[in-house]
Amino acid sequence: MAAxxxxxxxxxxxxxxxxxxxxxxxxxxxxxxxCGGSCPSGADMELTPRALIALINAGQRDRVLSxxxxxxxxxxxxxxxxxxxxxxxTDIIYTLKRLSIAERRYKDTDAPALAKTFTDFVDKxxxxxxxxxxxxxHLLSRPLSALKMGPMGFSMFTRGRMSLLPTKIxxxxxxxxxxxxxxEIGARR
Amino acid sequence: xxxxxxxxxxxxxxxxxxxxxxxxxxxxxxxxxQEIDDxxxxxATEYFSQDELTATAVIARNLALVDPQLKQVVxxxxxxxxxxxxxxxxxxxxxxxNQKVNEALAAGGLHYRPGTVQVRHMLDxxxxxxxxxxxxxxxxxxxxxxxxxxxxxxxxxxxxxGDENPEYPMKMDHLLSWLGAEVVDxxxxxxxxxxxxxxxxxxxxxxxxxxxxxSAQDYDADLIVCMCPMCQLNLDGYQGRVxxxxxxxxxxxxxxxxxxxxxxxxxxxxxxGFGKELVAALPVVRAKVNGLAAQAxx
Ligand code: SF4
Ligand code: SF4
Numbered sequence: 001m002a003a004x005x006x007x008x009x010x011x012x013x014x015x016x017x018x019x020x021x022x023x024x025x026x027x028x029x030x031x032x033x034x035c036g037g038s039c040p041s042g043a044d045m046e047l048t049p050r051a052l053i054a055l056i057n058a059g060q061r062d063r064v065l066s067x068x069x070x071x072x073x074x075x076x077x078x079x080x081x082x083x084x085x086x087x088x089x090t091d092i093i094y095t096l097k098r099l100s101i102a103e104r105r106y107k108d109t110d111a112p113a114l115a116k117t118f119t120d121f122v123d124k125x126x127x128x129x130x131x132x133x134x135x136x137x138h139l140l141s142r143p144l145s146a147l148k149m150g151p152m153g154f155s156m157f158t159r160g161r162m163s164l165l166p167t168k169i170x171x172x173x174x175x176x177x178x179x180x181x182x183x184e185i186g187a188r189r
Numbered sequence: 190x191x192x193x194x195x196x197x198x199x200x201x202x203x204x205x206x207x208x209x210x211x212x213x214x215x216x217x218x219x220x221x222x223q224e225i226d227d228x229x230x231x232x233a234t235e236y237f238s239q240d241e242l243t244a245t246a247v248i249a250r251n252l253a254l255v256d257p258q259l260k261q262v263v264x265x266x267x268x269x270x271x272x273x274x275x276x277x278x279x280x281x282x283x284x285x286x287n288q289k290v291n292e293a294l295a296a297g298g299l300h301y302r303p304g305t306v307q308v309r310h311m312l313d314x315x316x317x318x319x320x321x322x323x324x325x326x327x328x329x330x331x332x333x334x335x336x337x338x339x340x341x342x343x344x345x346x347x348x349x350x351g352d353e354n355p356e357y358p359m360k361m362d363h364l365l366s367w368l369g370a371e372v373v374d375x376x377x378x379x380x381x382x383x384x385x386x387x388x389x390x391x392x393x394x395x396x397x398x399x400x401x402x403x404s405a406q407d408y409d410a411d412l413i414v415c416m417c418p419m420c421q422l423n424l425d426g427y428q429g430r431v432x433x434x435x436x437x438x439x440x441x442x443x444x445x446x447x448x449x450x451x452x453x454x455x456x457x458x459x460x461x462g463f464g465k466e467l468v469a470a471l472p473v474v475r476a477k478v479n480g481l482a483a484q485a486x487x
Contacts, residue, residue, distance in 0.1 A: 021279055040381045044393050075234050076381035077347035081355045097238040111389045118235035126229040128198040159465045163202045170227045174297035178250055181296035182243040185289050
């Protein structure tokens with residue numbers, strides 16, 4: 001079978017396995033479809049998690065990294081706990097998100113913009129900032145959504161559930177030194 | 190009993206009701222919470238989507254800052270709980286990863302040895318460490334007559350369910366029964382609320398929210414109690430938008446399990462953060478719990 005021969009030097013699969021904790025479990029996929037069948041977002045995915053794994057095994061890097069599967073995933077971990085082969089499906093999807101973001105392969109999704117805005121706040125303040133996320137992120141990518149969320153935002157605000165200013169941790173320098181170092185180590189390989 | 194406390198960003202503002210009620214209930218039950226000094230954000234799912242090593246180092250800073258006298262940290266938010274637990278596990282199971290994370294931590298003068306701090310969720314602490322007898326002992330206003338649907342969501346029960354069934358957890362069901370509530374047994378109690386999807390694809394998120402509200406309503410719930418700020422925000426904050434989108438008329442209050450515990454313990458609803466939810470909960474609680482309406486009228 002083609003899968004067996006491709007597997008010999010399947011660099012894409014090796015890459016995904018190396019980047020995912022316990023990723024080697026992927027080699028044991030039965031293509032049973034339990035993951036996709038358990039997925040609350042399955043209907044919104046062009047490729048189910050099962051199909052993604054088949055395509056990774058087939059070395060189809062381009063198709064996998066431009067799939068919308070990762071951006072429809074809500075990290076509910078149903079696939080992971082139900083997989084009969086103990087394959088960390090959700091974590092594989094995280095790896096694919098990272099590869100897709102790093103190489104800008106995603107299309108038609110605001111998820112990477114949200115992730116970027118979120119982590120930028122963490123890097124800068126040490127805390128997330130919901131109001132900034134709601135406004136800044138929306139203004140960047142979908143200005144009309146900010147208007148639509150208006151009344152709800154107002155209700156949250158009047159109940160003291162939305163702060164207009166971010167909180168900053170005291171020792172932000174320490175956190176930034178750790179982040180800087182982690183990025184440096186990550187870039188080493 | 191004393192624990193390190195990691196409130197997480199949501200509990201500072203959006204989920205202040207959770208923080209308030211956790212602290213009130215903990216106080217009454219003799220759970221001493223010592224907030225981690227200068228804790229930072231856990232990165233939610235977003236940091237892991239970008240950079241696993243940095244995400245882990247950012248989370249590990251919190252574990253490294255836990256007072257060495259304390260062996261356990263309590264996190265009420267599901268995402269924070271999972272991230273802290275996952276970081277500890279990743280570091281424990283993968284020596285090379287542990288080494289890299291500690292190299293990053295060292296740049297901030299910190300070190301964390303995996304396994305040093307046990308990560309716990311507030312629900313586990315209350316159910317397992319405090320236990321049924323002590324909880325029942327504090328109940329002064331049993332919730333008789335109130336039909337409560339326990340909503341667990343995802344990240345506390347999966348992928349690390351501990352002694353729970355990851356698809357059919359029971360701890361909150363038991364706890365609610367100790368408080369005298371009628372526990373609603375409905376099929377979606379551990380399904381997903383949509384997480385951050387409200388920010389990315391509203392149709393997808395709204396459908397997941399609708400399924401939960403519909404099921405709880407079909408099973409005659411008066412109210413849903415949850416254990417995660419994201420679940421509360423999606424089910425409560427977005428309920429009006431979901432109604433508009435599907436032309437439905439849901440009016441289900443969503444509160445934190447610690448808030449409803451506080452009511453059963455006779456604590457002041459204001460101190461428990463009631464009134465911060467968008468779909469008002471207190472009128473329903475007062476109307477349904479036998480005897481509470483009369484007391485409120487006095
Ligand atoms: S559930 Fe596991 S074994 Fe089955 S198709 Fe999905 S990943 Fe493969
Ligand atoms: S973790 Fe993602 S892929 Fe897996 S079942 Fe949940 S939404 Fe689907």
